Amino acid sequence: MAEEECLTELELAIQVLVFNFYKYVPRRSLVRNKISKSSLRKMLQTEFPHMLTDTGNRKAADKLIQNLDANHDGRISFDEYWTLIGGITSPIANLIRQQEQQNSD
Amino acid sequence: MAEEECLTELELAIQVLVFNFYKYVPRRSLVRNKISKSSLRKMLQTEFPHMLTDTGNRKAADKLIQNLDANHDGRISFDEYWTLIGGITSPIANLIRQQEQQNSD
Numbered sequence: 347m348a349e350e351e352c353l354t355e356l357e358l359a360i361q362v363l364v365f366n367f368y369k370y371v372p373r374r375s376l377v378r379n380k381i382s383k384s385s386l387r388k389m390l391q392t393e394f395p396h397m398l399t400d401t402g403n404r405k406a407a408d409k410l411i412q413n414l415d416a417n418h419d420g421r422i423s424f425d426e427y428w429t430l431i432g433g434i435t436s437p438i439a440n441l442i443r444q445q446e447q448q449n450s451d
Numbered sequence: 452m453a454e455e456e457c458l459t460e461l462e463l464a465i466q467v468l469v470f471n472f473y474k475y476v477p478r479r480s481l482v483r484n485k486i487s488k489s490s491l492r493k494m495l496q497t498e499f500p501h502m503l504t505d506t507g508n509r510k511a512a513d514k515l516i517q518n519l520d521a522n523h524d525g526r527i528s529f530d531e532y533w534t535l536i537g538g539i540t541s542p543i544a545n546l547i548r549q550q551e552q553q554n555s556d
Contacts, residue, residue, distance in 0.1 A: 397465070
């Protein structure tokens with residue numbers, strides 16, 4: 347990748363999401379490139395203190411984790427992590443859309 | 452959502468991704484909450500100048516857009532946008548993983 351100062355705001359934001367994933371991958375299991383479900387729960391508590399509380403979608407997040415649990419592979423890949431965060435973010439994106447609509451009325 | 456200064460680095464990064472989506476939603480079609488495929492291509496050129504060039508996965512991005520094209524609904528929802536960026540990011544995440552492995556050898 348290019349030097350960090352050249353990256354756009356969006357590219358930097360995506361880097362933050364990637365680094366956050368690897369922060370929860372234990373170094374000894376780096377080859378497997380996955381995080382445990384318990385680490386995922388810890389991540390949600392630590393990294394999403396406002397999004398999950400203020401938007402009232404903690405229950406939705408719990409359901410998303412349960413669905414990941416249903417895979418029974420015991421580990422979360424980067425793609426599963428990305429999907430999970432998308433599921434958490436989607437209702438927040440709607441909220442922002444609604445606020446924009448109210449502001450433009 | 453809580454005041455911006457309270458948000459974690461991850462929450463701020465996700466906000467950037469949400470705001471980037473709405474930047475490409477025309478105001479007059481805000482109710483539909485979708486962006487056009489041509490706007491999506493423009494977004495990729497503008498917002499991903501390094502990730503798509505330096506990692507050589509522009510062809511993969513083109514394929515991902517083609518798959519979205521296959522839906523024939525003519526518009527990209529937030530969830531489709533999130534999935535597309537995940538598809539672009541996934542190989543980059545692997546690249547970072549490989550670099551981390553080399554550094555730890």
